[in-house]
Each structure stands twice: as C-alpha cells, then as structure tokens.
Amino acid sequence: MFGLLCATAFAASLAWFMVSAAIGLRKNVKAAKESGLQCVLDPLWSYRESFSLFAKYGDTFLVATPSGCYMANASPTVIHQVATRRTEWVKPIEHYSVVEHFGPNVVTTEGSTWRDHRRVSNASFNERSNAVVWKESIHQATQMAKAWGRRPGNSKELMWIGDVYPDAATTSLHIISRSGFGVKLLWPGEEQVDGELEDGYEKFSSHQAMGKHTMTFEESLHTMLRDFVWMGVFSLSTLSASLNEAAFEFSNANNGEPEKLPFRRTKVVWEGYTNLNTYLHELLDLKKAAIAAGLAEKDALDLMVPLITASESFPSAHNPSKASTAIGTPQILGNAFIFLFAGHETTANSITFLLIFLALNLPAQRRLQKTLDNLLSSLPSNPSDWPYPSAFNKLGNSYLGACINEQLRLITSVVMVPKRSVSPQTLVLDNGKVVKVPANTFQHFCAQSVHRNPNAWPHTKTSIRKPEKANDLDDFIPERWILQDETYHPSTSTSSPSNSTKATPNNDDPLPEHATTIEELESSSSLFRPAPGAFIPFSDGPRACLGRRFAMVELVAVIATLMREYSVELDTREWVSEQDLRGMGKEEKKRVYGLARERAWEVLEKELGGLVTLQCIGRKVGLRVCRRGGEMFGDLD
Numbered sequence: 001m002f003g004l005l006c007a008t009a010f011a012a013s014l015a016w017f018m019v020s021a022a023i024g025l026r027k028n029v030k031a032a033k034e035s036g037l038q039c040v041l042d043p044l045w046s047y048r049e050s051f052s053l054f055a056k057y058g059d060t061f062l063v064a065t066p067s068g069c070y071m072a073n074a075s076p077t078v079i080h081q082v083a084t085r086r087t088e089w090v091k092p093i094e095h096y097s098v099v100e101h102f103g104p105n106v107v108t109t110e111g112s113t114w115r116d117h118r119r120v121s122n123a124s125f126n127e128r129s130n131a132v133v134w135k136e137s138i139h140q141a142t143q144m145a146k147a148w149g150r151r152p153g154n155s156k157e158l159m160w161i162g163d164v165y166p167d168a169a170t171t172s173l174h175i176i177s178r179s180g181f182g183v184k185l186l187w188p189g190e191e192q193v194d195g196e197l198e199d200g201y202e203k204f205s206s207h208q209a210m211g212k213h214t215m216t217f218e219e220s221l222h223t224m225l226r227d228f229v230w231m232g233v234f235s236l237s238t239l240s241a242s243l244n245e246a247a248f249e250f251s252n253a254n255n256g257e258p259e260k261l262p263f264r265r266t267k268v269v270w271e272g273y274t275n276l277n278t279y280l281h282e283l284l285d286l287k288k289a290a291i292a293a294g295l296a297e298k299d300a301l302d303l304m305v306p307l308i309t310a311s312e313s314f315p316s317a318h319n320p321s322k323a324s325t326a327i328g329t330p331q332i333l334g335n336a337f338i339f340l341f342a343g344h345e346t347t348a349n350s351i352t353f354l355l356i357f358l359a360l361n362l363p364a365q366r367r368l369q370k371t372l373d374n375l376l377s378s379l380p381s382n383p384s385d386w387p388y389p390s391a392f393n394k395l396g397n398s399y400l401g402a403c404i405n406e407q408l409r410l411i412t413s414v415v416m417v418p419k420r421s422v423s424p425q426t427l428v429l430d431n432g433k434v435v436k437v438p439a440n441t442f443q444h445f446c447a448q449s450v451h452r453n454p455n456a457w458p459h460t461k462t463s464i465r466k467p468e469k470a471n472d473l474d475d476f477i478p479e480r481w482i483l484q485d486e487t488y489h490p491s492t493s494t495s496s497p498s499n500s501t502k503a504t505p506n507n508d509d510p511l512p513e514h515a516t517t518i519e520e521l522e523s524s525s526s527l528f529r530p531a532p533g534a535f536i537p538f539s540d541g542p543r544a545c546l547g548r549r550f551a552m553v554e555l556v557a558v559i560a561t562l563m564r565e566y567s568v569e570l571d572t573r574e575w576v577s578e579q580d581l582r583g584m585g586k587e588e589k590k591r592v593y594g595l596a597r598e599r600a601w602e603v604l605e606k607e608l609g610g611l612v613t614l615q616c617i618g619r620k621v622g623l624r625v626c627r628r629g630g631e632m633f634g635d636l637d
Contacts, residue, residue, distance in 0.1 A: 357407055
C-alpha cells in the first residue's frame, strides 16, 4: 500500500511538472513571438558556436523556455542600447553571491548601493595610479622571465614552458598586490631589496606562514582564486564543519572505511578562506594606521584607502536614510577581494593567449618585434626607465596595441555578460526595426559572437586556416586593427549602419593622410576603433570594468618587456627532438611546425572552458621561449 502511494505521488509530481513546463513554455513562446524578434526553441548552444547561430537567426534573437525568455545578443547596436539603460536592464546580482563571501562589492551590488561602491572605488583609478602599475608590470615581467630561466632544464637563453597560465597568473597577482595594496610578493629565487618593505608588511611577502597563519598570503590568495567556486556550493558553516574529523562520515561499501564529506578539497578551501580573511583584516588595520599617520598617499595607487576614508565619512547614525548604503568593513574587504580576483585572472588569461597567438602567427611576431625595436630605440635601454605615460601611449597605439586588441577580440576572458529587463523594453535593431522585449527577459552580451560579427569588423572573405569559412574573423590577424594597412585589404562593405571599416583614430591625433610605411603608421594613432557595443572585453556602458586602463597598461608593459628580448615558438618536441630539429631543412621544419599549430588551434577551439573566465582546462599549449636570435622557426610564414 505504501509503495502504491509513493508511486502515485511520484506520478502526480511528474505530471504537475510537465504540465507546468508546458504552460510556461507556451506562455513564453507567445511573448517571444510578440516581441518581433526571431524565436528559437533550442536553448542548448554555447560560445563554441561563434557567430553561426546569429548568422542563421539574426544578430539578436529570443530563446523561449518554460522558465522564461532568454535573449542572445551579438548586435553592437542592441548591446550598446541595453548597456546604457542601467536602470531598465539590471545586473542579475543573485548570480554573483559566490564572490560576496568577504562582503558586498562593486560587482555584486545594484542601484544606489552600487553607485556608492563605484564612486568611491573609481577614485583610485587615475593616471598617477597607472604610473605605479606601469613600473610594477615591467618589473614583474622581468622577474617572470628570470624565474623561467632558473627552472630545471632551462637556461637564460632557452626556456621550455609547459603551461604559461600559472606564471602569467603569478605575474598579474604580484602586480595587483603591489600596485593596488602595497604588498610586495616575491618569485621563488627573487631576493628582497633592503628597505623595500614597510613595517608590518613582512608577513604578506614571506614565503613562510607567520604568526597564527597556516598559509602564506600568496598561498591563501591562490587557493581562493582557484577554488572560490566551492564557496558557492557549500555554506561557510559546512566548509567549517569539514575540518571536524567526526563530520560528514559515511561507511564506504567497498572496504567499510569512513570517508569524509563533501571532499578533502573543502578543508583546503576553508583554510584558504580563513587565512585570507585574517590577512585582509590585518591589511585593513595597516591601512587605517597609515591614514591616521598621514602616510596614505605614499603610493599613488591604493584600492583600500578611498574605501576606508569613505567608511569614515559616510553618515550613519546621524542620517539613517543612508545607513543601508554606508561602506563599512564588509564592503571594504569585499571590494579588496574582487579587485584581487578580477585584477589578476583576466589579464593573466590575456598574457597567456597572446603569447600563444604570437607563436601561432610568426610573421605577426616578427612585425611586433620590428615595431618594438623602432619605437624603443629612442627610449632608455633599461625598461624600468621607460617613462609613463609617453611610452605607454606610443606602444599602445602601435602594432603592439593591435596584437593585444586582436587577442581580446578572439578570446575575451568573460564570454557572456548578463542583464535582465525589469519591464517590457523597446529596442531598435540594426536594420531600424523596432521590437518589444518581454519583462524579466534574461539576456547575454555574447562577446565571442559580437567579436566575430562581420557587420562590425574589417575582414576578408577567405580564412587563412579554414578555406570553408566565409571570412577570416576566427583568425589572429592584428593587421585588421591598423587603418590603411599596406599588407591587409579587408572587405569594405558592412550592413551595420553604426559601423564601418573607416573608423576614427583611437585618440584625438589626426591620422597622417599620406603615411606609406609601417613605421609611419605605427608612430601615429592608427588603430581601428569599433562601433560602440562591438568590442566588449571589458563590457560596455556605466557598468563597464573599472580597471580597463589598469589592464591595458599592464598588458602593454608586460608584452613589450618580454618581446623586446625574447621570441616565442610552439614546443615541437612531441614530434621531433631539439637536436634533430637543428639538422632539418625549411620544408621539414614547416611540416613539424604545422603539426604543432594544428594541435594548438585544436586546444584553443575545443578545450577552453571555465566557470568564470576562459582557460585551457584540458591539454595545454607548450612554448619554446628563447633569446631573440635563437629561433628555430624564425623564417617560417
């Protein structure tokens, strides 16, 4: 009898679910069709589809599901409309609770609370701050190369890097730590300079856990930045309980031995969280003491100090209406964590992928090195003496800037930027058609797709790698960013009224009308400027990334420092030894390098993934890094 009741209850529940889903789907299909947009009933697609679905259904289309309508968006025009209507298209902050365990922050808030966070945090991002970033980025790039050379099997002249990302992540983490918080982190083997550390900061730079800590500051940061997703799976109390030997035990059916739940990793995550939480509180105390002593302005950039001073100046007891938006300790720590997280992972990805792309496109690498030789000839020989902002502006508006932008176009760190409509919204499509999107529609700016929208980008109608493709927008071609480039001849026809390959220069300097050489073009402001909403590696609108300039300064400094002295090639030792390679002719080398290229592109196209940013989650792309002049494939196309 009991079994029959259970079966009946299950069948009734299943029937209720199916009926509810059918009713919800019917309702949302009707709403989607009434919008005027193309309606798609298959929600199972991903960024790997690139622009193919948009080519079929249009630059913007709706997907109807039982739970609601979803709008996929690869139209620069529509993206910019949505991004600039901040109160009508809001950020679904409920999806960001996983990065709020240290406190509310500029990423996880909306409305007036977000405005407070944004206004206060924005004070730290200025040109004085970027000068600090510039100098530290050059130093860290130099130290990364030295660390490569110290590893077993490597030398100062030739280095094998199995996976660039961990070292790029360390570089970026050191940069944001020093530039943004005054904490100097050292590479293994790097010696501490006497007098470089202020009193109280020794524990943050130490390679050994000090005091009550069980992890170093850098270890706790790496743990949380790598495994923070567990904070979204389990509550803090559950993670804390995982340390208890008697907690979460069950009998293993195979051998009867007790096992701990949920996983051993949770212990490490909890240890990382408690250590980092303590470090951040200790850092907060040091910053407060510096403010009290009048030393807060010693370093030009400090991401904590404006938040601390805001917490002191915000009215609370005297003005209850503002108490809910006051910035206190949780908000200071929350923003500190999000700056560390966002300030290192995205730029680490860009460094990684750009070095891989330069190894894939050897002619582009040679042109970049030629550009650097030309532009750096008038600057001091020691990169640490390169002046900011003049050196940055010169390099950023050159072929180096084109390479960085092309990498960001092809593999942007965050592939989907979510928004949700708070009410029915009217949008104007590229063709002038007016549509009405239902309320509570969830939508994504599909960065990978809009970055391949042929209506928005200079392109040719032949792919270098895949002849069957209709264009070259899946290829790494920095030349598409150089206006009037003598080596690249894109299609000039575009259907988007808001964009054209005849874009304006990247600043107010006029483009020379009769520039005929690469050097003339690269010494001017000659970079293509996409239409608003077409290039969104840092999102778009009022909620675009606060640290965009910070990231670009870091990328220009790191890549210029590395590529002026080194060349990068794909590791081909899987197919031929280094010794045998030296005896090969050009055609044999071309064949071997072709195999390595095929493998690398396969990894980039099929094995990227990640919960927050795109990374190589399976096989890695190994690199051969050598001093310039020591290339094995330097004459290949």
